[in-house]
Amino acid sequence: MDDPLEVLLVEDNPTDARLVRELLRDADPGSRAFRLEHVTRLTHALERLAQGRVDVVLLDLHLPDSNGVETLARIQLKAPDVAVVVHTGLNDDALAIEAVRRGAQDYLTKGEVDGHRLAQVLRHAAARRSVERVRTRAVSLAAHELRGPLTPIQSLLQMLLAGELGTLSDEQRAAAQVVMRNVARMAGLVQDLADAARIQEGTLAMRAQEVPLSALVEEAAASFAEPARQAGLDLRVDVEPGMQAWADPRRTTQAMFNLLSNAVKFTPSPGRISVTADADHGLARIEVRDSGVGLTGEQLAGLFRPFGQVHGTPQEAAAGMGLGLYLSRMLAERQGGRLWAASAGPGQGTTFTLEVPLLAPRAEAPEPEAPEAAPAH
Numbered sequence: 001m002d003d004p005l006e007v008l009l010v011e012d013n014p015t016d017a018r019l020v021r022e023l024l025r026d027a028d029p030g031s032r033a034f035r036l037e038h039v040t041r042l043t044h045a046l047e048r049l050a051q052g053r054v055d056v057v058l059l060d061l062h063l064p065d066s067n068g069v070e071t072l073a074r075i076q077l078k079a080p081d082v083a084v085v086v087h088t089g090l091n092d093d094a095l096a097i098e099a100v101r102r103g104a105q106d107y108l109t110k111g112e113v114d115g116h117r118l119a120q121v122l123r124h125a126a127a128r129r130s131v132e133r134v135r136t137r138a139v140s141l142a143a144h145e146l147r148g149p150l151t152p153i154q155s156l157l158q159m160l161l162a163g164e165l166g167t168l169s170d171e172q173r174a175a176a177q178v179v180m181r182n183v184a185r186m187a188g189l190v191q192d193l194a195d196a197a198r199i200q201e202g203t204l205a206m207r208a209q210e211v212p213l214s215a216l217v218e219e220a221a222a223s224f225a226e227p228a229r230q231a232g233l234d235l236r237v238d239v240e241p242g243m244q245a246w247a248d249p250r251r252t253t254q255a256m257f258n259l260l261s262n263a264v265k266f267t268p269s270p271g272r273i274s275v276t277a278d279a280d281h282g283l284a285r286i287e288v289r290d291s292g293v294g295l296t297g298e299q300l301a302g303l304f305r306p307f308g309q310v311h312g313t314p315q316e317a318a319a320g321m322g323l324g325l326y327l328s329r330m331l332a333e334r335q336g337g338r339l340w341a342a343s344a345g346p347g348q349g350t351t352f353t354l355e356v357p358l359l360a361p362r363a364e365a366p367e368p369e370a371p372e373a374a375p376a377h
């Protein structure tokens with residue numbers, strides 16, 4: 001017989017906790033299939049998860065020290081391999097579904113389960129998580145293997161274009177440039193796949209440091225001046241100077257690039273894009289606003305899911321996989337920030353808001369990667 005499944009119940013309500021214990025005892029009287037541990041705070045759950053050997057977390061999202069999907073995010077960050085079953089109240093269906101969208105394996109409504117069902121859901125969640133793990137590993141390996149050959153292809157093309165392998169005719173040069181652009185696009189797609197797999201495996205390292213955020217935003221916007229002009233769009237930039245953040249500069253730029261490339265992609269000419277950034281209560285609020293195709297409420301809800309393309313792609317050359325916003329949100333959240341979208345409706349343009357924690361004076365650097373990486377403010 002298999003080892004019992006280690007279940008960590010995270011529940012602050014003693015009545016709910018007792019009920020779960022009793023239900024599980026009914027379903028598994030000899031504790032041969034399940035071993036239950038119980039904690040009442042998120043911080044205690046995180047400490048317990050750090051010790052390892054938990055298969056399933058049965059999680060109340062409303063805890064004294066954490067609330068809503070944030071609770072799930074913190075668990076996933078600490079223990080990406082663990083299965084999570086969200087345990088919600090009667091009127092919390094929308095929250096439960098949102099948790100499943102964000103990677104929880106299942107949910108149960110309090111008071112609506114018997115022991116048999118509880119046992120079934122816990123077993124199913126653990127099995128599902130291990131299948132997902134294999135799938136993510138396969139994507140991660142494939143992305144890694146695909147990246148290998150791209151590096152020599154790109155460097156040989158660079159040598160070719162630099163004339164180091166002989167003089168090229170105009171036609172040869174034009175052909176090599178087309179190949180170069182397509183290889184660069186392929187490298188971008190492979191990189192996005194690798195990043196998404198790493199996020200899901202919990203192995204994406206963030207290298208947080210002191211970042212001149214105002215300059216970073218200005219530079220990101222400046223690199224879209226030419227694409228915007230070519231697309232017939234008016235790009236305005238208004239950034240409060242001197243903002244310093246504690247963030248991973250490469251990942252923050254990656255998120256900005258995605259928001260800007262989306263704005264260019266989804267705004268027909270003539271149109272406007274504006275980039276603004278201000279400090280507000282210890283956070284930088286960066287807005288990328290466009291006058292483009294806009295989004296319905298339903299489309300807004302699906303935007304940040306992996307492969308969440310809602311418009312089809314207007315220009316083949318700009319076609320992506322729909323990972324950009326998923327990655328951008330994950331990257332923002334992993335450095336203690338947020339990313340969300342708003343639109344007044346189809347044809348009314350879209351505004352994306354990226355919040356990045358600003359640097360407060362502090363004695364020592366926080367640990368990178370943890371969500372606590374946001375400086376206290």
Ligand SMILES: Nc1ncnc2c1ncn2[C@@H]1O[C@H](COP(=O)(O)OP(=O)(O)OP(=O)(O)O)[C@@H](O)[C@H]1O
Pocket residue numbers: 192258262263266290292293294295303308309310311312313318319320321322323324325326349350
């Ligand atoms: N500024 C915008 N205006 C309207 N719709 C947008 C905007 N930005 C994103 N979207 C919608 O959200 C979808 C997801 O965006 P996302 O950046 O994740 O993917 P993508 O740009 O299609 O591909 P990728 O970023 O992977 O290259 C887009 O396909 C589009 O339908």
Ligand SMILES: [Mg+2]
Pocket residue numbers: 258261262320324325
């Ligand atoms: Mg995109």
